[in-house]
Amino acid sequence: MFSEQAAPTAQGLLSPPSAKPPTFPRVPVSGYSDCSQPFQLGERSFSRQYAHIYAVRLAGMRPGLEQRARSRWGNDIALRKLSELQAGEKCCVVGTLFKDMQLQPSILQEISEEHNLVPQPPLPKYIQPSDELILEDELQRIKLEGAIDVQKLVTGTILAVYGSEQDDGKFLVEDHCFAGLPPPLPWTGPSSDRFVLLASGLGLGSVSGEALLSTQLLVDMVTGQLGAEGEQSCAAHITRVILAGNLLSQNTQSRDTLNKAKYLTKKTQAASVEAVKMLDEILLQLCTSVPVDVMPGEFDPTNYTLPQQPLHRCMLPLASAYATLRLVTNPYQANLDGVRFLGTSGQNISDIFKYSSMDDYLEILEWTLLAGHISPTAPDTLGCYPFYKSDPFILTECPHVYFCGNAPHFQSKLLQGKEGQQVLLVTVPDFSATQTACLVNLHDLTCQPITFSSFGADSED
């Protein structure tokens, strides 16, 4: 956007300003509705076990999977529960996957005295060739082997397998299928170019302040204080900014003060206090000009389990005076100008990355959409609230834009579904590392990266 429209007016940078300073009104917000109610927790009771969330996940996704199994393998296939299996009979079973991994961090192994083990250091990936897949339904479980990629799949996925039980008690899989893309939503997007800026991983409070200049450039660009009239008119088309998590840096999470004696740490402040003040000032500059949605991330001061609740507005006293600031949950779902956005701050994708052979964040993002669930590894390896009534992470409607924050690079892809679904998949990169944000065009569902790099002392050009 910027390069095409700014080029003709580039000479404006070296000429005196025009006699009458032009104003660029920002495109008005025409339609916004927040659809994140399922992710907002009311009363929180942790006295329940996680069996409930798995039971409702299976019960909720079973009808859709049975329908997909019928359409894929024929209407007359036998749908059996594990307790009804007969050896040698070809049938289809719907259940939850469990991946038995040797390297999976287990608190019981760590504290077990007979092993005398040192706690395992965190690894980038915990997969091993000896991992096994087990299918569970409401009552029983069975080992899976055959035409199924053990390394790729993760615990908690609901899928349908077609095959037969062998004599040794294992299930030989001939084919399997997932829930597939959810049903499409009607498209009521805007008729002209409208942009939404997606950024994540601002990483405030880190030791090095290199990303601060890029953050300030981002803010200045969005508020129209950078560039000549060309850039300013482009920036006026940005209707919203979504900050997808990790506003604070990982450095603010240090817990050294917990181990020291009280008399040494009495006057020290948590690093996150200073970082939140910086965040407040940055958000103040943004909120005076554009609506901002702030999602919490892994290192932000909110709860750890998914769904993360919005940051409290008392932490941002200056910015929360403006109605343009919206503190939202992670995951976040909303209708912006008729376009349905759904996204997370990236914890679900990075958790699947650790336990699966898939390396590409965009591939994992697409896979979660095809599996019909935002975060199948919750609650196994990712903290999750013990829901009992329904699993809010099941995808019931297909969003138009599906994003995840804090990815290593920027990637985007337009996915077309068989029932007319069109989804723009975006992996928003970590801003503190890559200084890149994403501009999503709501009119034609395209996405372009925008990089705010500064020239450091040791860079060549």
Added chain:
Amino acid sequence: MEQPRRITDSFPRRRRGPGRPPGRLKDKKDKKEKDKVQVKKVQVKKVQVKKVRDCPRAPSQPPLDPALLEMLRRFDLSWEYGPCTGITRLQRWERAQELGLSPPGPIRDALLEHGDNPDVTYRWVWGGTGG
């Protein structure tokens, strides 16, 4: 002298489920818990007083039909409606209803009718903690 009386003669040992946060009057079940807690405190203080004697329940309730309790137990143990621990029977019934599993209607009527009776509303606990 009569045989030494134990306190458990008058106040039979009752285990309640995993601790619920006190002071929350939102749901019926939490109110139940609060009442039980209050009744228990009364038990401890006024041991000798004959007024609060027999069962921790409100004395005006008649004893429950064992067939009803048996029906509720069978509802708890039926695997089609999911796990039974950690939620009240009414919550489990409503969850089954929303998932389309068509739980039997008489169960709900019984739960609503005896909604103030802790034996009815709570999930079935056996011996130890309900966890």
